[in-house]
Amino acid sequence: MRGTGILWELLAKASETSTSTSKAGHGPGLNRRDVLAGLAAMGLASTWDGSALAAAGKASRIAIIGAGLAGLVALDRLVAAGLDATIYEARGRIGGRVLTSTGLPETNLYVEDGAHLVNTNHTDILALARRFNIGLIDRGAMVARERFVVDGVELSEAVLIAEFRPLAARIAADATLVDEDFERNAPRFDAMSVRQYLDGAGAAATPRARALVEATIRTEYGSEPGEVSALELFFNLPAIADDRVALISGSDERYSLAGGSSTIPRALAEPLMDRIRTGHALLSVRRKGKALVLAFANGQSVTADRVIITVPAQILRTIDFGDTLPSAWQALTQEFSCGRNEKINAGYAARPWEPLVGAGGAAWAARTGEPGLFSEFWGASAGQDSVPEGVLTWFFGGSQVSGLQDLGPEGILRACEREIAPAVPGLAARTLRRTAWAADPYAQGAYSRFLPGQLTRYAAHFWSEDDNGKVTAPLPSGAILFAGEHLSDSHTGYMNGAAQTGRLAANQIIAGVNRA
Numbered sequence: 001m002r003g004t005g006i007l008w009e010l011l012a013k014a015s016e017t018s019t020s021t022s023k024a025g026h027g028p029g030l031n032r033r034d035v036l037a038g039l040a041a042m043g044l045a046s047t048w049d050g051s052a053l054a055a056a057g058k059a060s061r062i063a064i065i066g067a068g069l070a071g072l073v074a075l076d077r078l079v080a081a082g083l084d085a086t087i088y089e090a091r092g093r094i095g096g097r098v099l100t101s102t103g104l105p106e107t108n109l110y111v112e113d114g115a116h117l118v119n120t121n122h123t124d125i126l127a128l129a130r131r132f133n134i135g136l137i138d139r140g141a142m143v144a145r146e147r148f149v150v151d152g153v154e155l156s157e158a159v160l161i162a163e164f165r166p167l168a169a170r171i172a173a174d175a176t177l178v179d180e181d182f183e184r185n186a187p188r189f190d191a192m193s194v195r196q197y198l199d200g201a202g203a204a205a206t207p208r209a210r211a212l213v214e215a216t217i218r219t220e221y222g223s224e225p226g227e228v229s230a231l232e233l234f235f236n237l238p239a240i241a242d243d244r245v246a247l248i249s250g251s252d253e254r255y256s257l258a259g260g261s262s263t264i265p266r267a268l269a270e271p272l273m274d275r276i277r278t279g280h281a282l283l284s285v286r287r288k289g290k291a292l293v294l295a296f297a298n299g300q301s302v303t304a305d306r307v308i309i310t311v312p313a314q315i316l317r318t319i320d321f322g323d324t325l326p327s328a329w330q331a332l333t334q335e336f337s338c339g340r341n342e343k344i345n346a347g348y349a350a351r352p353w354e355p356l357v358g359a360g361g362a363a364w365a366a367r368t369g370e371p372g373l374f375s376e377f378w379g380a381s382a383g384q385d386s387v388p389e390g391v392l393t394w395f396f397g398g399s400q401v402s403g404l405q406d407l408g409p410e411g412i413l414r415a416c417e418r419e420i421a422p423a424v425p426g427l428a429a430r431t432l433r434r435t436a437w438a439a440d441p442y443a444q445g446a447y448s449r450f451l452p453g454q455l456t457r458y459a460a461h462f463w464s465e466d467d468n469g470k471v472t473a474p475l476p477s478g479a480i481l482f483a484g485e486h487l488s489d490s491h492t493g494y495m496n497g498a499a500q501t502g503r504l505a506a507n508q509i510i511a512g513v514n515r516a
Helices: 005-018 032-042 051-055 069-080 123-131 157-180 182-190 194-204 207-221 263-275 313-318 327-335 400-407 409-420 495-515
Strands: 062-065 085-088 100-102 110-112 136-138 146-150 153-155 238-241 244-247 255-257 282-288 291-296 301-304 306-309 341-348 362-366 376-379 390-397 431-434 480-482
Touching: 032 182, 062 069, 062 291, 062 301, 069 085, 069 263, 069 306, 069 495, 085 263, 110 341, 110 390, 123 263, 123 495, 146 207, 146 409, 153 157, 157 182, 157 194, 157 207, 194 207, 207 362, 207 390, 306 495, 313 327, 341 400, 341 409, 362 409, 390 400, 400 409, 409 431, 480 495
Parallel strands: 062 085, 062 306, 146 362, 306 480
Antiparallel strands: 100 110, 136 255, 146 153, 238 244, 282 291, 291 301, 341 390, 341 431, 362 376, 376 390
16 A cells, blocks of 8 residues: 555645634544444344354364465464464465565665555554564655646646645535434445545536545555545545644555565564465365365365464455355455555666655656546655665556556556656656566455445454554454454555454464463
């Protein structure tokens, strides 16, 4: 996930003017965790009784499906608790969608093919970095400016604030409606797509403001605006109190990991390699008495007492769970999905963008009435300052990925460099490396996105953990637990969501063993 903080800051400044007389303490912003908790409380409890299966026998054999961050964190905690756990991973490597490339596209630099950025509130990832003595690159301390090009014209911040002001007021008013009458309005806006919401905003959604908001949907969710719940618009809004503005999302993406994101999965896996089986793609799960039998594509099968499924959201539907799940969980496995995001990591002999956006900045491009070529670039080599060459990450989302596939990486890159030239001229990459997560059979996309109605329907299926450490587990799912970024209440799309849910799933098994 790539942050859209600057756009929400502009919305904040627009809101500050239009709501400057407001003295309300809450303001228009909505917290994703609280919204999910409210929606979960409105829903009906599961009628499936999995208690017999959940309590059957001791958790003497635990199978974890997937060696991404969620699976590795779960394995680490279970083994530390003295339990017998094994990971089964479909690929021939560990790390899942965390994948650092060293020496490509530029010999002396590393870049991220997958997950990259860390927020200041990503406590699980920050704790793992401290534990394994992995340094942090503080992007927040770097010079960082944002440039915006819409329809081939660079727009100043003052112009953007003026463009955003009517839409900011509309979103703030609707977020307040949700806050004031939650049971009526939260499901109503969840049932609506972002496109439908912007259509309904009418003249408040000026063409250029709309184009940039839609660009954030492509980066944040890998989807077109017609595919994503309108509630997602409200979660990043600023809170306004006593004429002061504070961003509510906390998505500052301040840090990256020195040496690359893959340093964490490697550190977790190194002492546990004898408990990790690669080349095991899970096909099905069946009951056998009080146990579960897992069948893999390589013809092998194993029996387990507990299973933690940590595969990406899109891959859940490739697994045949038989009658092992309650109906709501079974439906979730068929409905949850990943958006489409891809990167071109492009290498340059120098870093001509840094005088214009800084080492930690970015540039956005959008077109009114169409998806455009790409959404954003940022400096992927920030913090790697011992060499003059640099790498830009060009980020594509939603239908932009189709354009990338149609034109090919070099053709689309040259077009993107021309597109952003009004703000950042003179870019001419000499090397490139593109990702292909949508074509990866074990990912089939980038990270989770939520279609209209899904947050209401599945609110009780997320792991929730408040700032004081109080945990609310998902609805029961028997001897099979689920973890992954797609099931985190506050950190979907990030490494922290994977690590957090892997930890919480493992803790639930450990607690059950201790009670037995």
